[in-house]
Amino acid sequence: MQAMMMNRQLMISSILIHAEKNYPDQTIVSVTADNPRHRYTYRDFAARARKLANLLDQLGAEFGDRIATLAWNDYRHLELYYGVSGSGRVCHMINPKLFPEQVAYIINHAQDRFLFVDVLVVPLLEALQSQLQNVEGIIVLTDEANMPQTSLPNVHCYETLLAEQDDNYTWPEFDENTACGMCYTSGTTGNPKGVVYSHRSTLLHALSGSLPDHTNASTRDVCMPVVPMFHVNAWGIPYGSVMVGAKLVMPGPKMADGETLHDLIETEGVTYSSGVPTIWLALLDYLQNSNKTIPSLKTVTVGGAACPRSIIERFRNDHGTWVKQGWGMTEMSPLGTLVSLKAGMEDLQGDALTDIQASQGRTVFGVEIKIVDDNNQELPWDGEAFGALKVRGPWIASGYYGLSQTPGDADCPVDEDGWLNTGDVATIDPQGYMRITDRTKDVIKTGGEWVSSIEIENAATNHPEIAEAAAIGRYHPKWTERPLLIAVKQPNTDIDAQTLRAFLAEHLHKWSVPDDVVFVDSLPHTATGKLNKLALRKQFEDYAFPESQNH
Known part of the structure; x- marks a missing residue:
């Protein structure tokens, strides 16, 4: 018997449509190279994303074309997240901190037609311009007053191009399994590998990530993603936060500056933030040295590397801020596990509480995990056995762009049983808390x-x-x-x-x-x-x- 439900496609554009209708006056605050504190509303954001879609039509970008970004966390990059994907192109986020030869490889391998870049990234592209094979134009994310002098060909000013566009645009609907985004692994060994996300996988990831035991995001939150938007979709925050109508605070190129982060937290009332441990260490040291506090900041999510217990305890004891450590991968969109307390754990204190927070947490809904021995036999969740960590779920990659999609092949990350081998070694306790004990190559x-x-x-x-x-x-x-x-x-x-x-x-x-x-x-x-x-x-x-x- 078939169900009798409407078959509406899960679209990135549906997040923006919902947000504009329900939270039009919500605020997005950004630090940019040309403006220390830009401020506009979701209504403005949605209108400019539609202008961007029209601009891409004018440039001749076709359905499925890869449109690359090399940019920091700010409102213009957010417009690209939605304007590119919502119009049926693929938003390809590139990490400008990678080695130059890796950046060139990624741009060429993905066959990017247009690059939207921050002013600070222009010198990198100047050094690479002779190596870029398919790029037809470079759009600098600034206004005319701040356009850099450059030797790059076919360079345009984002604000000038956008001003020429109409904000009337009807977002198309198409198969939800169509590619919407693309990120490459960091490529510490061999060439970086391309992971391609779908509209369906990204929207499901945002829904699960916003659940109470996960980020518990809502329109009452003020969210500051310090994790870069060029790194695995900024852990899904640009989608989840917009979906629930949270105020967004974007630190731009100042994401590693403790003083700027404190100022943003204090003046904008940030309640939730996310980033790697080194970022939080810089903030904590600044707070300690300046005798300043962060009373509004209730929760920080830490990922990308194991979080030292000292960071967890300094946040909790000195500032009343709860640290939620998480774990994931580029191949996982990236959310896999996140720390949250179970019922009955409310009275945990001291080392016992830190023990939980220092774990990688429990799986979020939509992700399955298991650990296996050298013979691929599943190991018990007893907190003692450790083995190779494998995952599967609707927002986990089944292959890499341009490489074999056949499970079990050397170039395919998925085994014959449909599980992705993460390369991590882990243990899982009876309560479901997972702890990464090492990378396979680092044991x-x-x-x-x-x-x-x-x-x-x-x-x-x-x-x-x-x-x-x-x-x-x-x-x-x-x-x-x-x-x-x-x-x-x-x-x-x-x-x-x-x-x-x-x-x-x-x-x-x-x-x-x-x-x-x-x-x-x-x-x-x-x-x-x-x-x-x-x-x-x-x-x-x-x-x-x-x-x-x-x-």
Whole structure:
């Protein structure tokens, strides 16, 4: 028996139509290179997104064409999210922090026809212009007064082009499985790979992400996405927040500036924000050094890298801000798990509460997870067994753009049973809380045992004199491999290796205590803010443990 329900397609444009009708006077605040505090309404936003759709028609962009963005978090980028996808093109968000050769590869591989770029990105494209094969025009996201002098051909001013367009436009309806967006993996090994999102997958992701146990977003919230809009759809916030009518505060190129973030939180009344741990460390240090507070900020979501317990506790104890750690991937749109307390956990305090917050959380509705052993046999959710983490769901990639779509093939991320192998090693406890113990490639294999680099790093950053730490495996003559800890000291501290190892011995199994500690001024990070273990392994490829540690 078939149901008798209307078969309306799930469209990105439907989010904007709903928001304009129900929240026309809601505000979007942006920091941009040409305006320190731009402010307009959802009504303005929707009208300009329609103008953008007309502009794309005028430029000759066809249905399905890839339209690239290299831009920060601001209102113009938000217009591209909706104007490009809503009109049937593919909004291709590119991370301008990637290596230049990767940016060129991504633009060419995706066959981008037009690039919409921030003023600050123009020098990058000037250096790459001879390598760009399919680009027909570059539109700079600014007004005439702030247009840069450039050697790039076919350059246009966004505001000038937009002013010439009519804001009357009827959003088309088409198959909800049509591509709406595109992001490439960061490509730390090999070339970046393209992940293509559909209207259906993106809308379902936004719906699930807004549920009470997830972000609990509503029109009463003031949301500040600090996670870049060029990084996995800014974790879906540009869709979920608009869907529920939240006020949006966009930090533009100032997303790593603690003073600017505090000013935005304080003056705009930000209640919810999201970003990687390094961003929150910068904000917390600024607040501590300036004796300032953030009373409006109720919740921050942390992802992209394991969140140190110290960040969780500083937010909770010093500012009354709840940290929700999450986990996901570019291939997952990206939301997979998020921390939330279950009924009966309301009275948790201290370390017990931090233990929950320091996990990667529970699955959001729409995502299934499992852990398997080396024989692909599923392991129990007992909090002890750990294995390869696999996922599946309606917003999880089944393949990469331009590569094999056949499950089980080397170029396809999905196995024959329809599960995507994440490359992470994890454990899941009986309550469903998942903990990433390592990346498969980062596990330290010593004397036949597996040691978690993440566990070592978390323990090290719990020491008040350690700002950041990374653990890697290095050759050992007896045990094949042993942990080496590379750490950054907090300013004006003088901890030594022996003291730190003694501290770690109190918090780790003796087998996990690193055999040595090397202090450095800074650690390398990928373009998305994660520790770059590949670069560290190369930097320390000739490292030898002291003779005293060859036990």
